[in-house]
Amino acid sequence: MIQSRRNFLRALPAITAGAALAPAPAIASAAGKEDGRHRWAMVVDVQKCIGCQACTVSCIMENAVPENSFRTIVSTYEVHDDKRTNTYMLPRLCNHCANPPCIPVCPVGATFQRKDGVVVVDGDRCVGCAYCVQACPYDARFINHETGKADKCTFCAHRVDAGLLPACVETCVGGARIFGDLNDPGSKVRHLVDQNKMKVLKPEMGTQPHVFYLGLDERFQGHVEGAGTLWQPSGHGG
Amino acid sequence: MDSQIIEVLNVTRGVAWLPWAVSYFFLIGLSYGSFMLTLPYFVFGRAQHEKLGRLALLGALVCGLTAPVALLADLHGPGRFLNFYLHFQPQSWMSWGSFFIPIYLAGLLLYAWLALRGDFAVRGQGGTSLLARLYRLAGRGGEAPRMAIAAAALLALAGAVLVALYTGMEVMVVHARPLWNTPFLPAQFAATAFAGAIGLALLFNRFIGGRDSELEIGLNRLLVLALALVLTLGGGWLFVSLSGVSPSHSAAFSQVAGMPQWQLTAVWTALATIVPMALATWRPASSGLITGLIAVHSAWMMRWTIFIGGQSIPKTGAGLYDYHLPLGNDGLLGIVGTLGLWIALLVLMLEYLPWAGQAVAAGNEKATNALAANAIASH
Ligand code: SF4
Numbered sequence: 001m002i003q004s005r006r007n008f009l010r011a012l013p014a015i016t017a018g019a020a021l022a023p024a025p026a027i028a029s030a031a032g033k034e035d036g037r038h039r040w041a042m043v044v045d046v047q048k049c050i051g052c053q054a055c056t057v058s059c060i061m062e063n064a065v066p067e068n069s070f071r072t073i074v075s076t077y078e079v080h081d082d083k084r085t086n087t088y089m090l091p092r093l094c095n096h097c098a099n100p101p102c103i104p105v106c107p108v109g110a111t112f113q114r115k116d117g118v119v120v121v122d123g124d125r126c127v128g129c130a131y132c133v134q135a136c137p138y139d140a141r142f143i144n145h146e147t148g149k150a151d152k153c154t155f156c157a158h159r160v161d162a163g164l165l166p167a168c169v170e171t172c173v174g175g176a177r178i179f180g181d182l183n184d185p186g187s188k189v190r191h192l193v194d195q196n197k198m199k200v201l202k203p204e205m206g207t208q209p210h211v212f213y214l215g216l217d218e219r220f221q222g223h224v225e226g227a228g229t230l231w232q233p234s235g236h237g238g
Numbered sequence: 239m240d241s242q243i244i245e246v247l248n249v250t251r252g253v254a255w256l257p258w259a260v261s262y263f264f265l266i267g268l269s270y271g272s273f274m275l276t277l278p279y280f281v282f283g284r285a286q287h288e289k290l291g292r293l294a295l296l297g298a299l300v301c302g303l304t305a306p307v308a309l310l311a312d313l314h315g316p317g318r319f320l321n322f323y324l325h326f327q328p329q330s331w332m333s334w335g336s337f338f339i340p341i342y343l344a345g346l347l348l349y350a351w352l353a354l355r356g357d358f359a360v361r362g363q364g365g366t367s368l369l370a371r372l373y374r375l376a377g378r379g380g381e382a383p384r385m386a387i388a389a390a391a392l393l394a395l396a397g398a399v400l401v402a403l404y405t406g407m408e409v410m411v412v413h414a415r416p417l418w419n420t421p422f423l424p425a426q427f428a429a430t431a432f433a434g435a436i437g438l439a440l441l442f443n444r445f446i447g448g449r450d451s452e453l454e455i456g457l458n459r460l461l462v463l464a465l466a467l468v469l470t471l472g473g474g475w476l477f478v479s480l481s482g483v484s485p486s487h488s489a490a491f492s493q494v495a496g497m498p499q500w501q502l503t504a505v506w507t508a509l510a511t512i513v514p515m516a517l518a519t520w521r522p523a524s525s526g527l528i529t530g531l532i533a534v535h536s537a538w539m540m541r542w543t544i545f546i547g548g549q550s551i552p553k554t555g556a557g558l559y560d561y562h563l564p565l566g567n568d569g570l571l572g573i574v575g576t577l578g579l580w581i582a583l584l585v586l587m588l589e590y591l592p593w594a595g596q597a598v599a600a601g602n603e604k605a606t607n608a609l610a611a612n613a614i615a616s617h
């Protein structure tokens with residue numbers, strides 16, 4: 001059981017909807033995590049993201065991501081349409097693709113997909129060749145300069161296995177990140193995916209991402225055509 | 239609707255294949271290219287190509303032995319390289335590569351030893367020093383039978399072809415980078431490797447081969463052919479990209495076509511191909527130094543552009559990632575260190591390897607003597 005205040009608050013809508021009667025574990029059941037009963041996925045409701053980067057920071061804290069490296073980030077764009085100027089926010093992370101090009105290239109089999117769909121790196125085996133970094137179409141991977149190994153978002157597998165939500169989901173202020181089990185017909189991600197026209201990033205790559213975007217502007221679905229980022233990290237990028 | 243997008247905040251991914259990778263691809267390419275140039279003399283017995291064969295063997299060895307050092311350094315966990323051999327992955331080109339490199343190098347070393355066995359024996363004649371005894375050991379059996387040399391050459395050739403294949407395929411299969419994801423790439427790597435190897439032979443001929451002008455002319459002619467192939471492949475890529483036959487090529491082209499730094503690279507590449515071709519045709523007997531230098535430089539620059547330039551194109555974000563060559567190990571120091579190792583190996587080989595055989599050594603001495611006599615006379 002998760003008893004944190006945040007989880008309690010998170011459970012409130014569920015209570016009002018009558019789906020649960022008490023603060024429940026964030027993820028219904030983490031038992032049998034490797035037996036393929038679950039298929040973890042995320043829905044990002046782009047319109048709810050306020051660009052606060054709370055997820056970026058909590059991910060860094062949770063996963064000890066080294067300075068100037070990111071497992072997730074909210075890409076932020078200034079968009080000028082005729083006379084209107086808007087800010088566009090796009091949370092990015094590993095898509096835990098169903099057909100992940102990062103896996104077959106690995107020369108030592110260090111990158112693999114768990115039965116529940118989470119793509120992870122076996123740090124003991126990884127030689128740091130960075131082939132997977134090249135192969136990921138989303139720039140989701142990087143070489144961790146402290147460990148010399150491939151690093152990326154794991155959907156916070158260590159938390160999920162313990163019945164918790166990924167750190168980014170837990171901290172998301174706007175409620176833009178929704179995490180759950182696609183195999184569970186009662187889960188919110190399942191509902192959202194079934195009832196909405198979801199978009200994924202770079203669908204033409206055939207990677208079958210399992211991070212789905214709600215309300216994604218097509219101009220941001222692939223390589224963004226625009227002026228380059230104004231901010232560059234000082235030390236080790238990536 | 240008129241719309242404009244400015245990226246305000248995004249991650250910048252640093253290059254993950256470092257300049258070490260450029261050094262590796264460059265050196266292994268020069269090595270297998272040079273190895274090919276040794277075949278006419280050592281395998282087919284064409285006496286007129288002796289000097290070329292011997293100089294190129296030196297090039298194949300010195301580049302081939304330096305290359306794996308750069309490759310290991312490119313791993314962020316070099317100490318874990320054993321995992322390559324403990325966990326073979328048949329679907330990964332890099333995994334295959336870890337087996338192809340030793341095949342090539344073992345073949346090359348065996349071939350070089352057999353090719354020079356007679357020369358080792360000669361060096362070991364007389365003398366009781368440790369070195370003389372080592373030479374005698376290496377030269378035991380004297381000149382190796384032609385068949386044995388040919389068999390070793392076949393092994394090295396198989397290794398060379400496999401290395402050329404895997405280095406090209408490894409990069410080509412990366413769909414995530416449209417610039418790399420083209421069947422032209424393996425051929426371009428191989429063609430520039432040959433041009434670079436010819437360039438290296440031209441430089442060796444200048445600096446260690448006693449400047450044989452016949453060889454210079456021959457190599458310059460060969461260089462023109464190799465560069466013509468490079469140009470044809472480049473033109474082919476451009477045609478496929480511009481004509482719209484292949485959307486992935488057009489995507490790659492449009493990613494870079496509008497960027498000034500890429501336009502400069504394109505002009506530079508074209509010049510670095512056309513200028514040596516023109517010089518080699520116009521002045522085949524005297525342009526070797528400059529055509530050789532440019533050819534070697536082109537082979538380096540092609541790889542630098544593909545790897546470092548390619549990785550500075552964001553896969554999702556806008557604009558380009560900034561790349562500044564770091565001064566330390568993973569940048570300038572690494573490149574200079576590799577060069578230092580290369581030079582040290584070359585000096586050792588020049589000193590201790592009977593690479594020049596008897597005839598060439600004598601010829602070199604004659605050339606050097608003639609140079610000295612000229613110098614004295616002109617005073
Ligand atoms: S987003 Fe990239 S790193 Fe994540 S599973 Fe897909 S290909 Fe692999």
Ligand code: SF4
Binds near residue numbers: 107126128130
């Ligand atoms: S960096 Fe590690 S996980 Fe990635 S391909 Fe190389 S060995 Fe595999």
